Amino acid sequence: MPDPAQINTMFARIAPRYDAANRVLSLGTDRWWRHRLVAAACRIPPQEVLDLATGSGDVALALARVLPAGAMVQGMDFCAPMIAEAVKKLSRTGGLQAKVAFLVGDALALPLADESIDVVTIAFGLRNLADRARGFREMRRVLRPGGRLLVLEFSQPAAWFRPAYYFYLRQVLPWLATRVTGDRAAYEYLGGSVGAFPDHAALAAEMLAAGFVPVNVTRMTLGIVALHEGTRPLLLA
Numbered sequence: 001m002p003d004p005a006q007i008n009t010m011f012a013r014i015a016p017r018y019d020a021a022n023r024v025l026s027l028g029t030d031r032w033w034r035h036r037l038v039a040a041a042c043r044i045p046p047q048e049v050l051d052l053a054t055g056s057g058d059v060a061l062a063l064a065r066v067l068p069a070g071a072m073v074q075g076m077d078f079c080a081p082m083i084a085e086a087v088k089k090l091s092r093t094g095g096l097q098a099k100v101a102f103l104v105g106d107a108l109a110l111p112l113a114d115e116s117i118d119v120v121t122i123a124f125g126l127r128n129l130a131d132r133a134r135g136f137r138e139m140r141r142v143l144r145p146g147g148r149l150l151v152l153e154f155s156q157p158a159a160w161f162r163p164a165y166y167f168y169l170r171q172v173l174p175w176l177a178t179r180v181t182g183d184r185a186a187y188e189y190l191g192g193s194v195g196a197f198p199d200h201a202a203l204a205a206e207m208l209a210a211g212f213v214p215v216n217v218t219r220m221t222l223g224i225v226a227l228h229e230g231t232r233p234l235l236l237a
């Protein structure tokens with residue numbers, strides 16, 4: 001599992017170039033992946049949303065754009081420079097200030113009351129948590145019974161595509177990322193963490209074990225990315 005202090009420092013370093021790197025390294029597909037997450041989150045329109053590991057805030061801002069008046073989105077990240085990028089973006093958007101708040105906070109010790117949130121989203125953040133089981137416990141604690149957790153994360157693609165994909169992750173991505181961000185180490189970490197992350201079935205099993213029932217999985221882009229949706233049951237299991 002990653003060391004939280006190192007992860008925080010690494011994201012602080014790349015924060016100013018984070019969005020540009022995402023667009024280049026995913027060839028623009030990251031917007032589509034986040035769009036699928038936002039659509040799933042809003043299928044049953046929530047009032048209180050928590051976007052964990054919000055980074056530069058793209059998911060939180062996209063949620064705020066589509067949710068009706070009265071809904072509130074909290075974007076939370078433990079890396080202050082990432083939150084600063086999100087706040088800058090928020091100040092450039094007209095009219096969203098009343099619907100979004102960006103806060104520094106740790107996903108492993110959420111500064112939120114039990115059963116206070118309708119939907120928790122986390123996009124490309126779960127992989128970076130130092131203790132996934134503890135993260136899931138916190139997410140479940142703050143969700144109301146019947147509330148939903150949506151995890152958008154890299155996954156393991158179809159077997160025939162893995163050699164080409166891992167070649168991209170280990171060779172091409174660090175090279176390309178160095179040109180965009182000047183930070184090779186961060187993107188070597190990215191490649192390594194993606195390769196080491198559980199596949200969609202193993203992650204679904206972890207979520208079930210953490211008390212999210214049922215868990216539904218949507219695989220995207222040959223399985224490179226998966227969207228897992230788990231529900232905190234209405235009744236105690």
Ligand SMILES: C[S@@+](CC[C@H](N)C(=O)[O-])C[C@H]1O[C@@H](n2cnc3c(N)ncnc32)[C@H](O)[C@@H]1O
Nearest residue numbers: 011053054055077078079106107123124125128
């Ligand atoms: C790859 S970025 C994802 C950002 C954003 N969700 C997106 O879709 O672009 C991962 C984020 O997870 C954050 N993070 C890692 N561990 C965290 C923790 N324990 N609590 C809160 N944020 C965390 C990092 O600071 C970083 O901003």
